[in-house]
Amino acid sequence: MTVVEGTNQMVTVADLEGMVSEILAGRGKWGRVPELWDGKAAERIVMVLEEIAHNSNESATLEVYTPPED
Secondary structure (H helix, E strand, O other), rough: OOOOOOOOOOHHHHHHHHHHHHHHOOOOOOOOOOOOOOOOHHHHHHHHHHHHHHHHHOOOOOOOOOOOOO
């Protein structure tokens, strides 16, 4: 997501020095803030989970993983 819409860019080690020079010269990649990248993902997730819980006829249980003892 951040490579396609944002300012991140994948480069090879061989191209790295040249790309850094381009960025420092003000010619780096321009991007935009991706849709829904507003810091409110947790609120949207909670809304979906509440809707699922409300519409569910079964009780939800949370299983916590406990690693085996050595």
